[in-house]
Amino acid sequence: MPTPQQHVRGRQPNQSGSPAGTGTGVETGAGAGWNGHPKGSQAYGRILAGLAFAGVATFAQLYSTQAVLPVMAAELQVTAAEAALTISLATVGLAVTVIPWSFLADRIGRVKAMTWGICLATALGLLVPLATSFPVLLGLRMLEGMALGGIPAIAIAYLNEEIDRAHAAVAAGSYVAGTTLGGLAGRLVAGPAGELWGWRAAALSVSVLATVAAVLFLVLIPKARGFSPSRGFGFRGAARTLSGHLANPRLLALYAQAFLLMGGFVAVYNYLGFRLSGEPFSLPATLISLIFLAYLSGTVTSRWAGALTQRFGRRTVLLAGIAVMAAGLALTLTQILVLILAGLIIFTGGFFAAHSIGAGWTGAIAQSGRAQAASLYNLAYYLGSSILGWAGGLLFQSLGWPALAAAVIILGCTTAVITAVVHPSAAHPQRQRQQEQAGLQLP
Numbered sequence: 001m002p003t004p005q006q007h008v009r010g011r012q013p014n015q016s017g018s019p020a021g022t023g024t025g026v027e028t029g030a031g032a033g034w035n036g037h038p039k040g041s042q043a044y045g046r047i048l049a050g051l052a053f054a055g056v057a058t059f060a061q062l063y064s065t066q067a068v069l070p071v072m073a074a075e076l077q078v079t080a081a082e083a084a085l086t087i088s089l090a091t092v093g094l095a096v097t098v099i100p101w102s103f104l105a106d107r108i109g110r111v112k113a114m115t116w117g118i119c120l121a122t123a124l125g126l127l128v129p130l131a132t133s134f135p136v137l138l139g140l141r142m143l144e145g146m147a148l149g150g151i152p153a154i155a156i157a158y159l160n161e162e163i164d165r166a167h168a169a170v171a172a173g174s175y176v177a178g179t180t181l182g183g184l185a186g187r188l189v190a191g192p193a194g195e196l197w198g199w200r201a202a203a204l205s206v207s208v209l210a211t212v213a214a215v216l217f218l219v220l221i222p223k224a225r226g227f228s229p230s231r232g233f234g235f236r237g238a239a240r241t242l243s244g245h246l247a248n249p250r251l252l253a254l255y256a257q258a259f260l261l262m263g264g265f266v267a268v269y270n271y272l273g274f275r276l277s278g279e280p281f282s283l284p285a286t287l288i289s290l291i292f293l294a295y296l297s298g299t300v301t302s303r304w305a306g307a308l309t310q311r312f313g314r315r316t317v318l319l320a321g322i323a324v325m326a327a328g329l330a331l332t333l334t335q336i337l338v339l340i341l342a343g344l345i346i347f348t349g350g351f352f353a354a355h356s357i358g359a360g361w362t363g364a365i366a367q368s369g370r371a372q373a374a375s376l377y378n379l380a381y382y383l384g385s386s387i388l389g390w391a392g393g394l395l396f397q398s399l400g401w402p403a404l405a406a407a408v409i410i411l412g413c414t415t416a417v418i419t420a421v422v423h424p425s426a427a428h429p430q431r432q433r434q435q436e437q438a439g440l441q442l443p
Helices: 042-062 066-076 085-108 110-130 134-148 152-162 165-197 199-220 234-246 249-277 285-312 314-331 337-365 370-399 401-422 429-437
Strands: none
Touching: 042 085, 042 110, 042 134, 042 152, 042 165, 042 199, 066 085, 066 165, 066 199, 066 249, 066 285, 085 110, 085 134, 085 152, 085 249, 085 370, 110 134, 110 152, 110 199, 152 165, 152 337, 152 370, 165 199, 165 285, 165 337, 234 249, 234 370, 249 285, 249 314, 249 337, 249 370, 249 401, 285 314, 285 337, 314 337, 314 401, 337 370, 370 401
């Protein structure tokens, strides 16, 4: 464990000039005392911009069918829950590969692994519109998700190693803001295209968008400097790293948060479109796709949340985000469209505030194997999306929107209780931040 005086990324260099350590990888050797790119530097800006485009390429593709689920259900003659499998299986594919991707990144480097993943996913995305049947479509979506696992599995670990630790939380918030723009862009492109020309045209248009974003990521992202490749990690070493993270109650609480909140979040967006397409609203697909503009609130709040942690601490901001989620979702129980949309904006802002804190906090708590700690977070995150996002459809189909909304509020309350118990309020938030910045784990 690093000492308070030894910065996490300022480990002593090995003979090759790269910082020594376990569970890390590098494309270029880091100099002695490497502390990360400072905020405001050119490299800092390129990292955030590059990862933002990676977020567009990743999340535009991952949720590309969400805006056209009602159209897809009608064209393919499947139920709402079956259509939602195009989301759930993609996120299952991502969930089961985030950990393998993280270990691969430890050997070949963060940037190279992200490059492989984003290029493979883009190629698979271009094949999705050519699916000859619904089972083939589901298979391609799962493979696409498996390739996309190479981005979120590694991006947060890359940020924690490349950005000056004093600004890591803000940088993580900026990255999450970029992912919201990616998800939004894919849905806004898919919605009108799906209504005009069908779901195949929607999928193709999103794949073209993702291809452009992937090229911009490759151009902008700097080579990594903050880690050295692991060698001979092996199965036992991998199991030891993962079991160490799973034995940490603070990390477990963050993984539970990821599973519960993301599951509820995806369920809301999966089935709100079905509610708005039916009586008494009867909205067309193009207008329904505009509900994803609510993601812009997440773009703002994820950055705010990162900045607010410097004043109030991560725990307080995370709990506030959950409370905002519940308040916003309560507004969707009305039959007044304006209030439903306002509630969705509030709900989305609260979710991304909480998510940005959880994602960044994982890297701060983990003492080694940060890519694996982040991958376990993503595993829980996307398993929640897959399982609870799909199961919410069964609840919606049988009991309607009020039951689904109530269930998601209960998930949020459960998460808040876990967070409050496992992460007790720090008597000195400034001391907590200083210790986390030094790589220490508070008792």
